[in-house]
Amino acid sequence: xxxxxxxxxxxxxxxxxxxxxxxxxxxxxxxxxxxxxxxxxxxxxxxxxxxxxxxxxxxxxxxxxxxxxxxxxxxxxxxxxxxxxxxxxxxxxxxxxxxxxxxxxxxxxxxxxxxxxxxxxxxxxxxxxxxxxxxxxxxxxxxxxxxxxxxxxxxxxxxxxxxxxxxxxxxxxxxxxxxxxxxxxxxxxxxxxxxxxxxxxxxxxxxxxxxxxxxxxxxxxxxxxxxxxxxxxxxxxxxxxxxxxxxxxxxxxxxxxxxxxxxxxxxxxxxxxxxxxxxxxxxxxxxxxxxxxxxxxxxxxxxxxxxxxxxxxxxxxxxxxxxxxxxxxxxxxxxxxxxxxxxxxxxxxxxxxxxxxxxxxxxxx
Amino acid sequence: xxxxxxxxxxxxxxxxxxxxxxxxxxxxxxxxxxxxxxxxxxxxxxxxxxxxxxxxxxxxxxxxxxxxxxxxxxxxxxxxxxxxxxxxxxxxxxxxxxxxxxxxxxxxxxxxxxxxxxxxxxxxxxxxxxxxxxxxxxxxxxxxxxxxxxxxxxxxxxxxxxxxxxxxxxxxxxxxxxxxxxxxxxxxxxxxxxxxxxxxxxxxxxxxxxxxxxxxxxxxxxxxxxxxxxxxxxxxxxxxxxxxxxxxxxxxxxxxxxxxxxxxxxxxxxxxxxxxxxxxxxxxxxxxxxxxxxxxxxxxxxxxxxxxxxxxxxxxxxxxxxxxxxxxxxxxxxxxxxxxxxxxxxxxxxxxxxxxxxxxxxxxxxxxxxxxxxxxxxxxxxxxxxxxxxxxxxxxxxxxxxxxxxxxxxxxxxxxxxxxxxxxxx
Numbered sequence: 100x101x102x103x104x105x106x107x108x109x110x111x112x113x114x115x116x117x118x119x120x121x122x123x124x125x126x127x128x129x130x131x132x133x134x135x136x137x138x139x140x141x142x143x144x145x146x147x148x149x150x151x152x153x154x155x156x157x158x159x160x161x162x163x164x165x166x167x168x169x170x171x172x173x174x175x176x177x178x179x180x181x182x183x184x185x186x187x188x189x190x191x192x193x194x195x196x197x198x199x200x201x202x203x204x205x206x207x208x209x210x211x212x213x214x215x216x217x218x219x220x221x222x223x224x225x226x227x228x229x230x231x232x233x234x235x236x237x238x239x240x241x242x243x244x245x246x247x248x249x250x251x252x253x254x255x256x257x258x259x260x261x262x263x264x265x266x267x268x269x270x271x272x273x274x275x276x277x278x279x280x281x282x283x284x285x286x287x288x289x290x291x292x293x294x295x296x297x298x299x300x301x302x303x304x305x306x307x308x309x310x311x312x313x314x315x316x317x318x319x320x321x322x323x324x325x326x327x328x329x330x331x332x333x334x335x336x337x338x339x340x341x342x343x344x345x346x347x348x349x350x351x352x353x354x355x356x357x358x359x360x361x362x363x364x365x366x367x368x369x370x371x372x373x374x375x376x377x378x379x380x381x382x383x384x385x386x387x388x389x390x391x392x393x394x395x396x397x398x399x400x401x402x403x404x405x406x407x408x409x410x411x412x413x414x415x416x417x418x419x420x421x422x423x424x425x426x427x428x429x430x431x432x433x434x435x436x437x438x439x440x441x442x443x444x445x446x447x448x449x450x451x452x453x454x455x456x457x458x459x460x461x462x463x464x
Numbered sequence: 465x466x467x468x469x470x471x472x473x474x475x476x477x478x479x480x481x482x483x484x485x486x487x488x489x490x491x492x493x494x495x496x497x498x499x500x501x502x503x504x505x506x507x508x509x510x511x512x513x514x515x516x517x518x519x520x521x522x523x524x525x526x527x528x529x530x531x532x533x534x535x536x537x538x539x540x541x542x543x544x545x546x547x548x549x550x551x552x553x554x555x556x557x558x559x560x561x562x563x564x565x566x567x568x569x570x571x572x573x574x575x576x577x578x579x580x581x582x583x584x585x586x587x588x589x590x591x592x593x594x595x596x597x598x599x600x601x602x603x604x605x606x607x608x609x610x611x612x613x614x615x616x617x618x619x620x621x622x623x624x625x626x627x628x629x630x631x632x633x634x635x636x637x638x639x640x641x642x643x644x645x646x647x648x649x650x651x652x653x654x655x656x657x658x659x660x661x662x663x664x665x666x667x668x669x670x671x672x673x674x675x676x677x678x679x680x681x682x683x684x685x686x687x688x689x690x691x692x693x694x695x696x697x698x699x700x701x702x703x704x705x706x707x708x709x710x711x712x713x714x715x716x717x718x719x720x721x722x723x724x725x726x727x728x729x730x731x732x733x734x735x736x737x738x739x740x741x742x743x744x745x746x747x748x749x750x751x752x753x754x755x756x757x758x759x760x761x762x763x764x765x766x767x768x769x770x771x772x773x774x775x776x777x778x779x780x781x782x783x784x785x786x787x788x789x790x791x792x793x794x795x796x797x798x799x800x801x802x803x804x805x806x807x808x809x810x811x812x813x814x815x816x817x818x819x820x821x822x823x824x825x826x827x828x829x830x831x832x833x834x835x836x837x838x839x840x841x842x843x844x845x846x847x848x849x850x851x852x853x854x855x856x857x858x859x860x861x862x863x864x865x866x867x868x869x870x871x872x873x874x875x876x877x878x879x880x881x882x883x884x885x886x887x888x889x890x
Contacts, residue, residue, distance in 0.1 A: 100465060100468055100470060100472050100546075100547060100549075101468060101469060101470070101471070101472070101549075101552060101804055101805075101808050102465040102466060102467060102468045102547075102808070103467060103805050103808060103809075104465060104466070104467065105466070105467060106466045106467075109466070109467075168466070168467050231780060232778065232780045232781055233778065233780075234777065234778050234780075234781060235778075236776060236777070331776075334776070357881065357882065360882075361882060371878075371882050371884070371889070372884070372888055372889050372890075374875070374878075374889070374890075377874075377875070377878035377879075377882065377884075377889055378871075378874045378875075378878060380878060380881060380882065381822075381825065381874040381875075381877035381878040381881065382825070382874065384822065384877060384881050385802075385822045385825050385826050385877060388802060388805075388819075388822055389798035389799065389801070389802055389826055390798060392798060392801035392802060392805060393794065393797060393798045393801060395467055395469070396469045396797075396801060399467060399468065399469045400469070403470075409775075409776065410775045410776075411797070413775050413776050413790075414775075414790065414793055414794045414797060415794075417779070417790055417791070417794055418791075418794035418795075418798060420779075421791075456779070
């Protein structure tokens with residue numbers, strides 16, 4: 100059967116997340132973006148919504164089970180407030196979800212409670228590399244087996260909270276296959292850049308370069324244990340997450356520019372009464388809906404172990420790249436000169452919008 | 465029910481059956497009928513009529529009382545507890561048939577848009593009177609006559625008139641209608657066909673504007689109505705598109721659908737618009753069938769030439785062809801999901817004016833873009849009439865035109881999202 104109604108529980112969750120997104124995240128977003136400081140209280144408050152905790156079974160310290168559908172609904176709702184804040188709140192998921200999804204029993208027992216019990220703790224993951232043709236399936240960072248250890252070498256970019264991280268899940272190329280390795284802080288050969296990444300947006304999210312100079316980790320730190328893990332389900336989960344965040348940001352830009360167009364007058368009418376503007380909004384809404392549904396279906400396929408979930412997640416994230424750019428660009432355009440001024444949030448969303456071509460790896464459901 | 469994307473079993477079964485129909489009854493004849501415009505595909509019509517009769521249904525329109533039953537939705541029968549899937553089934557059927565040949569799908573006997581108008585605007589007695597014929601012995605057609613030479617999407621400018629002759633209690637209708645899909649098969653009394661009808665939109669009070677607009681059922685054989693021309697078209701050539709003239713056409717009083725009272729409201733007009741809420745996603749589905757045919761054909765040809773699509777790579781690493789194909793898949797799948805959502809809402813009696821029009825906007829866009837791109841990428845193979853890609857390109861274009869152009873549907877979407885009336889957003 101087809102159905103497009105979130106469950107009551109999901110609906111309640113969306114409402115709670117949305118409230119936080121609008122009242123807290125968005126209210127603080129501009130100042131955080133300008134100052135590069137994200138108030139710790141703000142992050143804690145988002146953490147207390149319990150999104151990650153609710154994805155993890157009781158046996159590992161959580162109180163629920165993972166649902167990619169719930170994940171995309173929540174991520175969209177939170178990104179509607181502010182993307183940088185959302186990614187900050189959810190950074191520990193970058194570490195915990197892969198362990199939950201493909202880690203072995205010991206890894207789950209050992210790490211998951213540490214991450215999710217209590218306050219927000221800096222656990223993170225490092226996937227992205229600083230190359231125009233960065234490809235999660237062909238990493239430049241390498242892992243080589245040496246006796247009872249793996250030796251990791253390379254450089255990672257855009258690693259959120261790397262500086263303070265208790266542990267980083269580092270993805271590396273092991274004989275042509277992408278595999279995750281858990282690297283604890285202070286491991287020899289691990290260097291975190293002093294400077295934060297300076298990007299076109301997400302200034303509020305502290306991100307770093309991470310250098311791995313023959314970093315040695317015990318073989319048991321390989322995600323999934325001795326036989327490792329499939330990377331596809333993780334990549335698919337990252338892609339639907341990125342797609343849902345893109346939908347959230349685009350929807351924020353759409354709503355804001357729509358409301359503006361209904362207020363702003365030109366030639367004696369509201370600009371929304373001009374077809375040139377009204378049609379832009381109609382197309383924005385249509386594209387958002389298109390990618391939202393594609394993202395939902397991909398998430399549903401992940402939850403239900405459908406064979407083509409990986410491809411559909413790829414399609415969703417690919418579509419989201421174009422949709423987010425188109426919608427956020429138009430939002431700025433509808434506000435005209437005002438859209439270009441940093442008093443309004445649309446220019447920030449447009450800068451966020453371009454990022455979805457690059458953000459795979461910064462969120463996971 | 466939580467968010468779910470599992471196609472209902474009866475729909476999967478239907479799609480499976482219709483694929484064979486599409487291949488054997490439709491694809492095999494696609495080129496012939498494209499090159500023999502105005503010939504009628506009797507084999508297809510009779511096959512579909514018999515098939516639908518065997519399934520216990522007379523038309524592709526879902527029945528109001530038992531909308532859980534598409535005519536091939538046997539799996540749903542007798543189980544009132546499951547959510548209704550009538551419109552979902554219909555959308556899937558239409559997509560599957562349009563994948564075969566969208567022009568021929570438009571020749572599927574049954575009520576079509578004419579019956580849809582009776583469904584949307586008629587009284588229970590009228591439904592009984594006019595819709596029973598589709599379950600008869602012979603295949604039967606009905607058509608919607610709204611467009612005029614001077615009034616396309618601007619239906620409020622319709623000039624056809626209906627005047628009540630109080631002595632005989634008959635409506636006297638005069639007007640000229642164009643672009644009537646299946647108008648010929650609905651009006652001309654072919655021996656192989658049952659008696660059809662057209663639904664004519666005309667004003668009973670031109671001073672009342674839209675509020676004066678009403679729909680009238682005019683049956684085949686009524687004196688004064690005739691097909692004056694069959695259009696020659698860019699595509700969907702097997703589907704007849706008729707011009708119809710009505711000169712002093714007399715119909716009984718109860719052939720006016722719904723209420724004859726002129727109120728200040730625009731009830732009559734809203735009847736027509738309600739029809740569109742139901743039918744727009746279905747038209748979208750028909751376009752998507754064509755686009756899927758074209759995209760599948762492209763992928764076959766690429767595979768024959770040793771080109772594989774490497775899903776999962778970052779765009780920077782894709783070849784141009786891979787990127788085009790992947791982008792087309794995004795368009796096609798997301799457009800289809802929008803159709804599914806719109807018809808799912810219709811099945812569940814949720815107001816779907818927004819979703820319905822968005823699905824049409826999207827389908828109009830992606831259907832034309834995909835078929836155009838496929839011809840481009842295939843080069844001479846795309847442009848040649850040896851293959852059907854060029855035909856799909858021509859067939860696809862109508863999706864963005866009929867049942868409200870892409871622009872009209874954008875207007876509907878915009879009014880919905882902005883909360884504007886027609887006066888506020890013209």
